[in-house]
Amino acid sequence: MKVTIHKLFDYLLETTASDPPECFIGFSLARSPKLKDFLPDLDPELSLDWNGKSFLGLPGLRQRVLDQAVLSLPLDSVLVTAGAAEANYLLFRQLVQAGDEIVTEAPGWPQAGVMARAIGARLVDVARDEARGWWLDPEAVARAITPRTRMIFLTNPNNPTGRLIPEAELRALAALADRHGLWLVVDEVYAGLEWGPPRPPSVAGLTPYGITTGSVSKALGLQGLRTGWMICRNPQVIRDAMILRENGSEIMNTLGEHIAEVALRPERLASALAQARAEGAETLDLLDRFVAAEPRLSWHRPEAGLIGLARVAGIDGESLARALLKPPYRTFLLPGSAYGLPHHIRIGAGGGPEARINEGLERLSAALHTIG
Structure with a gap:
């Protein structure tokens, strides 16, 4: 049978092929070494x-x-x-x-x-x-x-x-x-x-x-x-x-x-994981505070890993994600529809400073107060 594309990869292909976003809320991996x-x-x-x-x-x-x-x-x-x-x-x-x-x-x-x-x-x-x-x-x-x-x-x-x-x-x-x-x-x-x-x-x-x-x-x-x-x-x-x-x-x-x-x-792995944990925990704390302050968002903080799902009130996750890609927001996050959950968005703590997550969260907050 023909292999079909799943929604997650389809969305990535569609939205990142041109005009890349400036900020990312949802990187799924730790900061990449050189x-x-x-x-x-x-x-x-x-x-x-x-x-x-x-x-x-x-x-x-x-x-x-x-x-x-x-x-x-x-x-x-x-x-x-x-x-x-x-x-x-x-x-x-x-x-x-x-x-x-x-x-x-x-x-x-x-x-x-x-x-x-x-x-x-x-x-x-x-x-x-x-x-x-x-x-x-x-x-x-x-x-x-x-x-x-x-x-x-x-x-x-x-x-x-x-x-x-x-x-x-x-x-x-x-x-x-x-x-x-x-x-x-x-x-x-x-x-x-x-x-x-x-x-x-x-x-x-x-x-x-x-x-x-x-x-x-x-x-x-x-x-x-x-x-x-x-x-x-x-x-x-x-x-x-x-x-x-x-x-x-x-x-x-x-x-x-x-x-x-x-x-x-062993020593190298321990050091890399310690750095990833420190950076990830700090960003998860930031996401936790952000979600708590936004009346349209709620989530269960991840017990492990760098991504989690936030429920969105009043707008479906894909409409919000697509609106965020456009000016003036230019910010990427993954809609929950990639996982069959249209009322959620995926947010993440990975990527390091290059993700510009603080700016991205400011833009997401503005969108949540404007859209829908």
Whole structure:
């Protein structure tokens, strides 16, 4: 079946192709470092060929991936991919067939819906409870399972609300996967940016059916490397995903993998996460005060990650977002319609000073008092 574009990417393509905004309220990744930050740790004689390297990815990087996830698994449990998005793609293509069902969360990462439609599978949404801070009820997930269910796909923290699945509930979901023999795929791209609750364990360590996906894109701001991974204890899943990847992005991104390995070295990772947490927490405090002061906005502050959803009163989120793109505002934020929530907007704490978020919030405030 034809792969359709999801609303989030469609909106980005439409609104950023020309006349770029001046301010951004909703960057989803930490401030990006510069290449010069890594040059002292890179060998100038480094060969950029992948011949003679493991097709699963650089062993040193795969070990760093396991270390940051606090998992004691064999190196061959990790496949390096072109970001978490490719890892998810490979798993959907490999593990789900036409007629199968995928249980997922709503709101959630739209890739699941795109892939379900392309494969001819059925997507079964389990609604997160906004009144309870976007809580996901494990029992509601259990009730959604049928004999046709093949996979449960979740994000932790949730993209786009920032709500965490705590360890006890994650273990309940892992037990559910064990009981029914279902793949439990959890995208953890924001792991490491928790604002209060501790980081939950990676699901690959909780059940043989658990598969963790992640990347250096969000928490470390290294989106341009296109370097991510999947972690799975089943060697056939890893091998089949590697073979499928050979027919897409092919073998490996040698330079990206070397830089990612440097970024995930323990001392360097701790320093980068500390900076991202400090900047993110400061901006989240700013967003918290802003939402509290605006009578037309309300939200549940994210427990982790850099984005959250704010409910808007009196105007749909997409009308507001599109109005903000035009003069005199020239400010970007993502409408909640990208996640099937027309009365919300996505606001975020990423991007650093280049996002000009203070100016953007002033312009958003002006729009809220003028539009609708």
